[in-house]
Amino acid sequence: MTAAKGKTYRWPIIVCIAAFVAFFLLGGIMYATGVLFSELLKVPCDVKRPMHNASAERDTSSSTCGTSNVTSRCDNEREVQWTNVSQTANDANATEECGGFGESRGKTAWVSSVHLAAGRLFGILAAILIDRFGCRTVAVIGSALAALGCLASSFASSLILFICLYSLISGVGYALLFTSSVVIVQQHWRPLGYLPIANGFALAGMGVGAIAFGPISRAFIGNYDWRSYLLFLAAAFAVVLGLSLLYKAPTTEADTKKKKRKIFNVALLKSPSVVLFMVAVILMFLGLSAPFVHMVRFALDLCSSQAEADYLVTYFGIGSLVGRVVVGFIGNHRRVQPVYLYLICLVCASASVYCAPLIQTYAGLAAFASAYGFFLGGILSFAYVTLGSIVTKEQVPQAAGWYMCSQGPSNVISAPIAGWIYDGTCSYSIAFYLSGTTFALSSGVMFIVAYIERRKRRNEEMKKCGNEEKEKCGNEEMKKCGNEEKEKCEPSV
CATH class of the missing domain: 1.20.1250.20 (MFS general substrate transporter like domains)
Structure with missing residues (x-):
């Protein structure tokens, strides 16, 4: 292509x-x-957490996060998690909640x-x-x-x-x-x-x-x-x-100028x-x-x-x-x-x-x-x-x-x-x-x-339009001058 x-x-x-x-x-x-x-x-698997500390954290969490049903449900999930991680690292259940x-x-x-x-x-x-x-x-x-x-x-x-x-x-x-x-x-x-x-x-x-x-x-x-x-x-x-x-x-012309930058x-x-x-x-x-x-x-x-x-x-x-x-x-x-x-x-x-x-x-x-x-x-x-x-x-x-x-x-x-x-x-x-x-x-x-x-962009467009008008005016002026020279050179009848 x-x-x-x-x-x-x-x-x-x-x-x-x-x-x-x-x-x-x-x-x-x-x-x-x-x-x-x-x-x-999650806590490291070789760490045991006493249950009384976990209970204290759960109580703090409940008092801070509100009293909605969602909060109490999450508290129950946290209780399961803390119970698991309080087991030893050899407990199969603990490895799922630690590491x-x-x-x-x-x-x-x-x-x-x-x-x-x-x-x-x-x-x-x-x-x-x-x-x-x-x-x-x-x-x-x-x-x-x-x-x-x-x-x-x-x-x-x-x-x-x-x-x-x-x-x-x-x-x-x-x-x-x-x-x-x-x-x-x-x-x-x-x-x-x-x-x-x-x-x-x-x-x-x-x-x-x-x-x-x-x-x-x-x-x-x-x-x-x-x-x-x-x-x-x-x-x-x-x-x-x-x-x-x-x-x-890609190979471009800019590559030859790269060393100058x-x-x-x-x-x-x-x-x-x-x-x-x-x-x-x-x-x-x-x-x-x-x-x-x-x-x-x-x-x-x-x-x-x-x-x-x-x-x-x-x-x-x-x-x-x-x-x-x-x-x-x-x-x-x-x-x-x-x-x-x-x-x-x-x-x-x-x-x-x-x-x-x-x-x-x-x-x-x-x-x-x-x-x-x-x-x-x-x-x-x-x-x-x-x-x-x-x-x-x-x-x-x-x-x-x-x-x-x-x-x-x-x-x-x-x-x-x-x-x-x-x-x-x-x-x-x-x-x-x-x-x-x-x-x-x-x-x-x-x-x-x-x-x-x-x-x-507006300034660039105005500048571009200005250059075009200037070029247009210049062409008309040259055309006018050319016509005048042509009339001057032609013999009168």
Whole structure:
């Protein structure tokens, strides 16, 4: 299949499929983190808990969380759990309710927050390395680091060691692999004119991963344990390492000028639109990860079964997949402005999170997971297209790096804040309202970006029209002068 100007689609399609697989793994791990979070909360299997302490905790929980039938039902379930974990590690029933590190929700949430933060903060490093060594090399290194982190963390004996090995090492690998996958798709498909569709397809892998990894993670953890699940992730990253070798950069005229570019382009941040876009990203990610990190535990607190709670990840993944595809196709229409579509998704995501604390049924939880996944999928897949519309082609790798880096600080504190709020109030309501507010503030900043970009387009159109009028007037003047010269040269009758 060949494009109109002699450009082939063959290798761009191969690259897009390889990136899809990489995003499938990265998205599945990120969105299924709630399943792992729930397992890590369990007490170690070699710990005995006296029954009088468990009873005291149950009494405190009841007095804090209200007096509804739902609360009393959950108290009964907690009683069964504490009774089981008070048995010895050799008890078969105890092994089903133990095996984690036994820390609070606030402390355990650092696992996901540091992992997500490392995956973002090192985005600018990934961009620099891509400029220097290319997407293929960076993706291979990232896959290797991610595999190493998952493998080593499966042997961790404490929460702190687990955070260092899994969250930090594999998080850095996540950043290198994710950024290089985004950039390679941009490099191949932007010149062909189908970037929104190609980008949407590749990043749809994250939605498919979210659908698949709910059952996958629960199958490994249910039949074996979470340590076996991490070994599976290490093997999966080894497969992605092989696919990363397909990240062959296209040959363009820009390659000959590459050595003349600066490696660290701080000048990119002189653009008001770029700076405000990064501010909007920081605000959004302050509330982005808390809902899907705590979603499984939120469902368990409403007395859903473990299988029902885990299946929310699948609902979220289905919504994310549909959102990425739908928003990608809408965004590919030539009359659709990327900034406006991105803004609409932000507003809708904010509304969905605000509704979460009002939910009291499993059907409501499934609807929330699907809706939040849909709009979040649209936001995350279309962010790079939106960013690409406000920077030049040569600035895309650096802009992608800054975009990843700006997410880091927010990801460090987002999930732990929600966990601390729950530890203090025994409710996720305040945490979800706070997340919705950060989305709303991000929407406000993006409205300013949309206004700036609109003014910029109008000025460019007026300048273009002015040049056309000037050229038109110049042609008429030359024509008039030519007629005068012609009349002057003709003999009079």
